[in-house]
Amino acid sequence: MRTEWVLLAALAAFSASSTVGKAAGVTVLHPEPGLKCMLLDAHDLQATVQSQLPPIRSAPSSNAPMIGYPSEIVLVRDPLQQQAGYVAVVRINGQPGWIAADKLQPWHAMNGRPGKCIPTLLSNGRLGTHIEQ
């Protein structure tokens, strides 16, 4: 009996610690300097599957390996770094990359109201965004 209860308690503790560790209470730590928000162009915002989106590549070339896909908000270097029709970006996980410049537009909130998009570091270690309105 004692062994069973110890096992149950261990399972409950593991479950609880995993909950706390991965989801609860994400907060904004601070604005991330050297980045600014841009938005995917109107066509790409309508994508229903990710493969329809412009890829993020490891170098400013269509021949460079693809390293991922953007979300609707793209974090670009500030000041803007452009090369061969590509713009330097930083992915949510901090990885640098390049995306075709003609696939981006200046950021605006989806609700059309004035606001400011601030690239931030979140407490879960991801880069993210904070939108002030």
Place this chain on the structure above:
Amino acid sequence: MLATIAAQPAARAQVPATLNGAPIQVTPYALEPGVPAITIPAGAPTTTPGDTGTGTGSGTSGTGTSGNALNTLLSQSWGAEAITEAEALGVNPTALAATCVVESGCQNVGSSSGSSATGAFQMQSAAYQEGLQTALAANPSLASQVVQGAAGMSDPATEAIAASGYLMQANTALTNGGISDPTVLDARAYYNFGPTAGVAIAAAAPSDLMSTYISSAAMAGNNISATETVGQWQASVSSKIGNAASQSVLS
């Protein structure tokens, strides 16, 4: 977690047993001094279908009780089969359970007004087809369990295969977006709002308004008010699926 372990003995090569109600619980016959009582509450699923979203039916009107998404799924006649299918695809059964809890309370319902999404997972036709293709490409042996044609959308065990495939897509998309080891909560945003806004919301500050990230159509289709924040939306989902929210999409 106990329910997950309880489900695992159903090996893939065996015929899954149909469970009626929650899995067997440990019932102590003598109380241990100082050890609190452990109870697993029964769920209270409703038959209210979800609302329309981008990738799937995807409303947030189910009523799963905290911590028992898997129990709610297992209480369905097709639940054990769905779990076996998810495991055969490497999808966390709790992620699949959370999906049907939020979408329909795991009830095999029809389409809600103005939506083409149907079934326990409230999938629209395109998402259903995509999910099914992804799943069968990953594990072709599941084809023998698929009800062919449009009728498959109304067969919960078949739709569970498609929903598992769609969760695989969500996991890939979120990972491609830079989110390592996506959680069920991350995947909900993808499931509801698609590949661009879904990833953005997973990286949004909790105090931000949902309306700054998703279109007015998506707001209306998911019953999200103009003042609802990302954190409030996440809390709303979490309240329906309990600690499933923090679990990984893949097992």
